[in-house]
Amino acid sequence: LFDELRGRMREDEASVPVPDGDWSYYVRYRPGGQHPLLCRRPRGADDGEQVMLDGDAEASENAYFRIVEASHSPDQRLLACALDLTGAEACSLRLRDLEGETWLDLAIEQGHGDLVWAGDSRHLFYTVIDADHRPRWVRRRDIVSGDDALVYEETDPGFFVGVDKTESARFVLINSRDPDTTEVHAIPAHAPETAPQCLHPRTAGLEYSVSDHGDDWIVHTNAGGAADYGVMAAPIAEPATAPWRVVVAHQPGVVIEEVIVLARYLVRLERAGALPRVVVRAWADGAEHIVRFDDPVHEVGIAAGYEFDTDTLRLDYSSPATPEHVYDYDMARRVRVLRKTEAIPSGHDPANYVCARLDAPTADGETVPISLVHHRQGVPGPATPLLLSAYGAYGMATDAGFSPHRLSLINRGFVVALAHVRGGRDKGDRWYRQGKRHAKTNTFDDAIACAEHLAHQGYTSRGRMALHGGSAGGMLVGAVVNKRPDLFNVAVADVPFVDVLNTMLDPELPLTPPEWPEWGNPIEDHEAYRTIRGYSPYDNVAAQPYPHLLVTAGVSDPRVTYWEPAKWVARLRELKTDDNLLLLRTNMSAGHGGAAGRFDCLEEIAFRYAFLLKVLGRTETLAFGVAGKTLRGAPDVRAQWWHPNRRGRGCGRSRGCRAGPPDHRGNCRPLRYRGRGR
Template identity: 50%
Template sequence: MKLTPPAQAPKAELRPQSDTHHGITRTDDYAWLRDPDWREVMRAPEKLAPDIRSYIEAENAYTDEALAPLAALRETLFAEMKGRIKEEDSSVPAPDGAYAYFTRYAEGAQQPVFARRRPDGTEETLLDCNAEAEGEAYFRIGDADHSPDHKLLAWSADRKGSEYFSLRLRDLSTGKDLADEVPDTSPGIAWDAAGRSFLYVHVDEEHRPLKVFRHIVGTPAAEDRLVYEETDIGFYVGVGKTQSGRYLIIDAHDHQTSELRLIPADAPDTPPELVSAREHGVEYDIEHDEARGRFLILTNADGAEDFKIVEAPVAAPGRANWHDVVPHRPGTLVLSHVAYRDHHVRMERRDGLQRIVIRRLADGSEHEIAFDEEAYDLNLSPGYEYDTATTRFSYNSMTTPSEVYDYDMETRARALRKRQEVPSGHNPADYVTRRIFATAADGERVPISLLYARTTKLDGSAPCLLYGYGSYGISIPSSFSVTALSLVDRGFVYAIAHIRGGMEKGYRWYTDGKLLKKRNTFVDFIAAGEHLAKEGFTARGRIVGHGGSAGGMLMGAVANMAPDLFNGIVAEVPFVDVLATMLDASLPLTPPEWHEWGNPIEDEEAYRYMASYSPYDNVRAQAYPHIFALGGLTDPRVTYWEPAKWAAKLRALRTDARLTLLRINMEAGHGGASGRFDRLKEVALVYAFALGISERA
């Protein structure tokens, strides 16, 4: 099936607006697509300016028309993906004293139900999100955190997709919500030890989480006391709790610097105590070793690029008192850690693969939990308890569905608690997963994870979907995907490029893909595509690039730099208007992002470098792959006008007759549709596009 553009494409008006920085003037013909009252639109989407709404609706209609021939395929893909999900399912209950908490889904339900197992073994529903979402076009749960005394549930929800969460309290003895309601919060709360109050983060009009308040149960939100206010708008704040439950944590951070404050959970009125003053480029994360009267701190201080573990006394936790417990080992990146009463668990990555290391606190002895496959994904689930010898983790690979294990840290016994069921059937032996390496122009070896059907011929004839992200130090896992199988079963090679900007090969892998080294991210992705073609996994012009958010920026950049390598580009909520966004300090994420991309307002070198790759600014008259851009009207992270402007400029300048498609979800934000099945429909749409342009529909 060959997709062709409909006869009449939307054409955005040219309304030039110019700005000048560092003596350089740039003109934006489509800046008018940004609603001047965009903050109000985030809260009330119906207030979008009529001319902008008209244009976006025309683009959506055009996309619907262009993809209409794929309607049956989309339904088939959706049915396949849904058929691989066990509809009536639940998580493994996590014990907390006499109770055990879990989530479950009912057959056909879009949203989760939060529940617990009582001491007598009966199950109790705490919050049915399906009931809360009834009649809502969008519903996303934020918090669902029970109080330490098991009497209350703090829960929050976003009903617009704009990530303004309203927080409520539920009395678990009656199942009714109290009068308490706290608007404009971000997810994450921290209960005090008695369950009488909690810390939360307020989100301001610029959508910045800068203030921490304490809410006392049964009082109006207007009376909540300000506990901490961050004065640097380049920093964000969050709240949490040590695994011991003894300390509440206030975390101020940007992408490369952190600063923590602690409050005793049994004395929540105590002013926050600073752990160690912020130092540019120094990150740290704290856990409490109660029995030994110390904190265990994960940090990159003192040049520990791949992080180390230090200890400090509870009475004097400052940097001057930090002493190494697990020294820095170059090439072994310590990802996270959790302290139980008798054991300290850390997740590490070496040679691109994760591992779990258990340390006995009494004597410092260590052992590693071993895994066999060539590429896999691990996740720790610390649970609620501190005085326990059991930790929980999940394991999966691109061919192996998720398995949840309880692990006895003393006996080293591994108990399988759950294996992900694939109702429609799945035989791992029918598929191949591999880890290969491409060589970038500067000689760096770029890991690529592969999944394909054992019957796929690797003679260059197979189409390939190549996924990438490459920002913020986020590593893309080589994990099992019920959706990717629909491509692989139709002859696609599914590939993930672990490019610079992530941390797959250590912290240096991240720093080599940010700021004035950002172009390495794009070069690595192109090298991955070239290598896949050279080795016969696919061919030039048969690759569909796929990425979202900062990965959408990656898609825009490589479309400009190597358009003939790709048959198509799918960019979800794409951060493509990089220069304009980083020049606007009023946007929600701009000040914190300067540490990732550079500050073009103050730094001419950053301006010129950003201008050299910013996808929107570098669209030019040339042939492009098929382009499919998707956004969300209420997205506060990547605003809707970025993909809208990009699509308008692409259609105006491209010199070929391939598709330029834009779809803006008018009822969602950054994460797309909120229901589990509605999200599958969006994935089916994207994959139908990839199959359609590859003539595999």
């Protein structure tokens, strides 16, 4: 399986270069290399490459290594980077001279990973975590003098702080937030020693993020009852007191997920009915157009690049059957230019696969979207194995993009389905609110409704399904197998948040106070206590049969501490009444994100898939693709030393939250690379 997965990976993979002034920046891998190389070359040239940071070389003496973030200075002479050397998400911040290609004397530990340059290329803003692993301080380092100053301290233990920069590079932004409330301070990037200006004081339930355009702040916000967000404008001179003007009105059920502000365009990524769309608005006349994609199930991402005064928008697009396509979209001419198509070296024809969207009815009258894919030659039926994945937390929508790794299941006859359950914003803020706090059990009931609907529609049957979720999605797995163990033959719970009640009762844990708005505060709210006690997987294990289970943990995990899944597995072993496999693997050299190297990630995925294939009886031959090929050398599924891949996007709304829905590509956590933009 590992060889099969690796055969779909282009080993010299490289990103599409992004221009910034005289240079173009990109990330690539060398054949056989585990870690990325951060590179640049002269703009418009095909040669003259400079390797700014060699991830393989830096990782050679570390059991764990991940480049969390990298940011080149505006004058393009320096590279700041944040390196995680333990998996505990406490970063070492380092500085590299790109002209001399040497490391400078910068020793900052316990960084959170945010790195933002001031406009003078001399001052670097960064965040530092406290003893409870909470991003608490924003500091500013003078690279020339070595002076280090405290810029901002977040004193509320329920809030995390981060630092960013507007697309124009005019302002450095300090963002404080919990899952429901935001406060932003701004500093002129050309005057980095200026005291931060609060744009609007924190108000419970008010969320906002800002960019700048001309004399205005452009505010992406839920102000004025805009539950699914709108876009407003406020004068830069007095944003806290002057009335905010509507730029893009709120549309109930259409979530504005992301906004990019450029010199001539306002771009927004929206989601309606669990499908994304890109809308471009010209500042000159307010004219809007939608960038359309035709697949019934797909995923789209947007990126501004480093340059503010541009007509070009970078888009990436995929569907469950279609590999990623990267486009440069000319917003003036409304023309897409294909820059890259994800290569599958072992071969892949999207026409061989069927994508579909279903809607599962629930007992309370809602319908839950399901995105699914299967091989065209594999007509689903009651004997068909099906993998159902779900997340449903923090308002994070579930992406329905391409994963080359899933082909190892689909080509063996699996249907792969993604349930867009409540708790995410797949169908708007209402969908999120109906899957949090006192309504959290809707998330689990939705997953059950999706499983039953898939069986009723003839895609599979009870006992032929596998359930998967990671982190907060692992909570879903635990709650569902407690409530309906008969539906699933096997389940995989990656770094699962399963000891919910005890965790939310302990205010000393770093993630507990910031997450009371998401789950409820059982210390002060009796109803929250009863609700959490009623679904917390650890507290509801019963003397009953359970599916085959694979459970993972990471010893350095700061988000889901390793003893949570260990306690859950111990209680399951004590009470369950079956002889099914129950495996626990604790990674002793990684944290919440699992292995960092790209091939190490493939080994994790291979074991997870071997576990599923073994239990569901699909190990012998490929049903499609390479006909008659035998799966050999599959790891013993009883082994205790492995854990499956558990990628998460993390929650952009709360930097401290547990990892988001699994990356649709199954890849390692993406490297954050910044230049002047964000």
